[in-house]
Amino acid sequence: MMKAIKLAAVVAVAGLMTGCASTSDIDNLQSQIDTLKSQISSASSDAASAQAAAAEAAAKAAAAEAAANRAAQYAQDTNSKLDRMFKKSMMK
Template sequence: MKKLAKLSVVALTASLAVGCASTSDTENLQSQIDDLNTKVSRAASDAASAKSAAADASARAAAAEAAANRAASYAQDANSKLDRLFKKSMMK
């Protein structure tokens, strides 16, 4: 009976020690999870900002391309007019 009581005390002490370590480990893991959630939120925010900046850059590039195309068209029209004037002056 005394042997059973001693084993029970040892088992109880061991289970309490393991239980405390498990609680500490759980708290440590929860802290790491919270830290990772914060980092994921920051990464998502950074990604959204980058997406917005990319959309803005794309819109500006499209506007610049349209302006360049208009300028090329105006230059081609001016070149055609000058060509006609030159040919007309050579005919005289």
């Protein structure tokens, strides 16, 4: 009976010693966590700047579309005036 208790105690101590993480393991994990946090922060700032650039590009595209629509309207007005002038000259 005593032999079984001693054996169980030895097994328990050995299990605790091998099952616990060492301080260097914890430090290693903490450094990995810190690295991941900095990478996440960098990715977040990159995403924010990309979103700002996309919004700026969309605004420029809308302005270009408006300018193109005005130019098309001016061209159409000019063509109408030229057609009227041509018809008027043909009537004489």
